[in-house]
Amino acid sequence: MTVPHLTTALSGAILDLEKRILEAMPTIEYWLRSRLQNHTVPFYCSVDLRNSGFKLAPVDTNLFPGGFNNLNPDFMPLCVQAMMVAVEKICPDTHSLLLIPENHTRNIFYLQNVVVLQTILRHTGMNVRVGTLLPEISEATMIDLPSGSSLMLEPVQRKGNRLVLEDFDPCAVLLNNDLSTGVPDILQNLEQTVIPPLHAGWATRRKSRYFTAYDCVAEEFSNLISIDPWLINPYFASCGEINFSEKKGEDCVAKNVDKILFKIREKYKQYGVKEDPFIIVKADAGTYGMGIMTVKDGEEVRTLNRKQRNKMSVVKGGQPVTKVLVQEGVYTFESINTAVAEPVIYMIDRYVVGGFYRVHTGRSKDENLNAPGMHFVPLSFEPTCLLPEYKTNLGCAPNRFYAYSVIARLALLTAALELEKDANFTVEPISMVSK
Amino acid sequence: MTVPHLTTALSGAILDLEKRILEAMPTIEYWLRSRLQNHTVPFYCSVDLRNSGFKLAPVDTNLFPGGFNNLNPDFMPLCVQAMMVAVEKICPDTHSLLLIPENHTRNIFYLQNVVVLQTILRHTGMNVRVGTLLPEISEATMIDLPSGSSLMLEPVQRKGNRLVLEDFDPCAVLLNNDLSTGVPDILQNLEQTVIPPLHAGWATRRKSRYFTAYDCVAEEFSNLISIDPWLINPYFASCGEINFSEKKGEDCVAKNVDKILFKIREKYKQYGVKEDPFIIVKADAGTYGMGIMTVKDGEEVRTLNRKQRNKMSVVKGGQPVTKVLVQEGVYTFESINTAVAEPVIYMIDRYVVGGFYRVHTGRSKDENLNAPGMHFVPLSFEPTCLLPEYKTNLGCAPNRFYAYSVIARLALLTAALELEKDANFTVEPISMVSK
The missing domain is CATH 3.30.1490 (Dna Ligase; domain 1)
Structure with missing residues (x-):
């Protein structure tokens, strides 16, 4: 699929923004490289962008991305390679990993995401098993999915300060659960490495702190390439x-x-x-x-x-x-036919590994597309989107996507700064209301 | 394209070897990760393998790979991502790079390789220009290539201890020239980082030292997965x-x-x-x-x-x-129709980024296919080759390729050990016979 054309006449500013970003590519990559190298970047991350035709900005940064199943399968080798970097850095001595997903057993799309994530991790040579926090799952349960794959959910057990499964004592715990309802006791004070750290969950995270950190990042980046920070920052x-x-x-x-x-x-x-x-x-x-x-x-x-x-x-x-x-x-001015489309960018470690559009036929351009019960059609980007072409037209897919990948990495850098601050920050955590 | 089937009946041992390698994937990846992390791996590298049906071994490891143009274009995002790792590690403070190719101006295939390499580097955000050592090129010369792309060759100049081009003072020098005829004076004692190091060139490298180092690597790996080292080591x-x-x-x-x-x-x-x-x-x-x-x-x-x-x-x-x-x-028992086919694996930093088959219609299975004047048909691997499937048949393309990627990384690790030794080794360098 190709990236849809902007449907607005107000494309002057964003094309100008795209042009600035593309022309400054060596400067930007150099800056991102040194900035990201000095911080602990999130293990994985997805960023929702809004492209209004005159403005391009991140509106949500998810540290427990749940849509790996929406990526183009052609991106898998790229995901695996980036995951090798992530795994090497976070736990060089690890070869077994316990993946803890959200407590959704009926959301087929989400379960597909868990399967894809497990597959990516396995391709890096990890032994990966999936442990659920759901109390009703008291024994290993195989869930068959429409894609033909299946997912084995196993009940987690606490043994001293370790989280284990039956006959499986993993070296590290990878959360794909955003801890919205608080950090359950079973995850507290584990001696195993927990990725992302517990304070990356919504029990402690605050959007206001995130966007305060983004202010600084957007300011510095805008100075770097001489643009008005407002063009990338709401x-x-x-x-x-x-x-x-x-x-x-x-x-x-x-x-x-x-x-x-x-x-x-x-x-x-x-x-x-x-x-x-x-x-x-x-x-x-x-x-x-x-x-x-x-x-x-x-x-x-x-x-x-x-x-x-x-x-x-x-x-x-x-x-x-x-x-x-x-x-x-920020208005959503990208559309596919008459449906509003929002780009979502996926990253593993500091690498952009793919993305897709949320397409929604029933919503207007000033509404939030990530709503309960929404039916979105994931339109996945092609891998060639990752290769901007200097000489071709601005506004073409790879060049548009390069701008997306830059703004997404600003959002990633922001999350790194936010997590560093939060690690030293005394916050009033949301108390646990259910396991 | 699919990986051709073995044409020999002697496929028992190699299928057994493939099976061992596939089953031991977590052990192997863990071992490779820790072994490669403790050494400075070559910036890039290609490995010629021979698959005899009963034996799979590296026969040549090229530290100045010259066939990036033979890779499937679908591998480009993977190459770019791996190159970002390589660039970050070797020269985090660099954003301009001088690429020095071989002195071949009439070998169109080789020049295509230089173009692809330059493109990969540019996609990481590097300013890359190509400087030639050829004395007859005294001004910037544009060479148009049949693919529609073109390559600008510029004469290198020495300014004090720096290698520069007109209006271009690069932070680092990347060699794609194997220094077979010795290290020219113009490259000696540069204050810029030179990648790979000068002692990686054939002026100092020796195959016997390489295979001595490979003996140890093959031995250790064979113990790890309990196989006869001879199956991977000639x-x-x-x-x-x-x-x-x-x-x-x-x-x-x-x-x-x-x-x-x-x-x-x-x-x-x-x-x-x-x-x-x-x-x-x-x-x-x-x-x-x-x-x-x-x-x-x-x-x-x-x-x-x-x-x-x-x-x-x-x-x-x-x-x-x-x-x-x-x-x-080692016999070459893979063939495509009646033509003998040899796998070549490409790596950037410690990542396998693609590969292709050298296919030769005029040679027999016990001859060297990389011969002067040979006409090989590069058949590039598909990206899915990088994703082994546990449950499918052994001998299928991705599983075969996984075994290739493991042996290729053993060859890479060997090169890392060899270069470390050579750096401290007093060798009789080949004297320079031409610039």
Whole structure:
């Protein structure tokens, strides 16, 4: 498949941005190389981007990526090679690994992801078995998947300070579980290496801290290639002590919505953008597209109806929303036929190993596409997307993808900085509500 | 394309070997990881393998690989990613690189290789320009190639202890020139990093030292997976003070030929191999298939005719042959239709990034296929070759290729050990006969 053409006339700025990025490739790669080398990069990572035609920015960075099954199978050798680097660095002395997935046993797409991840790890020569935290799985259970593959889920056991399976004492534990509902006791104080570290989970992570770190990265990068940082960085603010059910803390949200809308309008004027600015309000912790809404005026926040309040009150696993991020919305101006398309970039260690588009036929360009119950069609990038061509047209697939790979790696670097800070940061972790 | 089936009935042992290698994958990868991590692996490397149906062994390890153009273009992203690792490690502070190719301006295939290599390096974000040592190129010269691409060759200049081009002062120098004719003065004592190091060139390298190092690697690996080391390691001996034109030193060669033939016959008996054993006699330094012959009896060495003597007396660049390697010949039992096919594996840093078959219609299975004037048809492996499948048949393409990738990495590890030793070794370098 080819990367769809932008469907907007407002393509001047982004083509200019793409051009800047492409021309500065040696400078950028040199800078990324030295910046990433000085930090512990996440083991793996996926980044949701928004491409508005005039702006290209990361809006979500997932440290427990769950869509490896959506990658083009041609990317597998690339994934394996990058995984060899990741495995070498994190656990050179390891040859057995326990993979802990999310507690979804009915989400076939997610289980396919676990199978692909296990396959990639096995191709690096790892012994990999999958241990589940689900209490109802009390013995090894084989799940057959529509793709023809199958997944063996085994109950994890705690033996002293080690996490083991029946006849399997792994050297390291790889989490593909984002710990939204807190860190279960069984994972606390393990003597084995846990990757990513526990504080990378949503029990401690906060979007506001992430985007604060991204501010610095975007600033430094923009200076490097002489662009306006706004072209790659959405405005944001955060509000604490929120309780949507009880109408608490809404004033802060409404004021910040209006403040940011004002700033966006200035920028839209500067760049000649005719669209209506909008704001995304989302829970500061958590993911899966829950606890999120689109607003175009601060007043909307004050006049939410009961249903909207309930929707904003809790996220995945029933966690209450007590803090929100108020963020400039970035339009999705890429589309395939009439369906809105959002790029998602996958990385292992510091290497971009593939990506795909979330395509959604039922949503508009200012909505969040990663929503519960959504049906997206993963359109995977071709491997040639990784090879920009200097002499061909701007806006062609590999050149567009190069810009994506650069912004995705800025998001990766940000996550590295965020995790370093969080490791030394005393946070109020979400208490565990279920195992 | 698919990997051709073995055309011999003697496939028992190699299938057994493949099976052992595949089953031991976690053990092997763990061992390779730790062994390769403790040594400086060559920047890049290609390995010629021979697959005799009962034996699989490396017969030549090239530290200046010249066939990147023969790789399947689908391997490019893999090459780029591995090159990022290589570049990061060798020269993290570098973003400009001077590539020095061989002095072949009429070999279109070789020039295509230089173009592909330059492209791979550019995709890692390097500024790469190509400097030639040819004195007749006194100004930047563009060479158009049949593929539609073109190559700019520029004359190198020495400025103090730096090698530069017009308006280009590179941080590092990458050699794709094997220094067969000695190390030219212009490359001596440079303050820039030179990759591979000068002592990796054929001016100092010796095949006998390489295969001595391989003995240890093959022994250790064979113990690891409990196989007879002979299955992956050809017998060899070396003879010095040779002068074929003057009939000097032939006695040593003839005696070693007979000694090794005797040992091979014992092994052939043990494994029920019905073929006639044969020996390859080749120059201890140098490459390009010059100074090489096949013999089946020591007496043949004593009764060479004038033409044969001349052929054995010099190698590439007119260097005299003064030392030879006497090595067990490994039959080439893979074929495509009726043409003999030899696998060549390409590596960048410690990663296998692709490979191809040399296919030769005019040669028999006990001859060297890498000969001057040969016309080989490069049949490139598919990327899926890198993904062995545990459950499918042995002998299928990805599983065959996994065995190849393991033996190739043993050859790579050997080169790393060889270069470490050579760095501390006082050798009699070949004097420079031409620039």
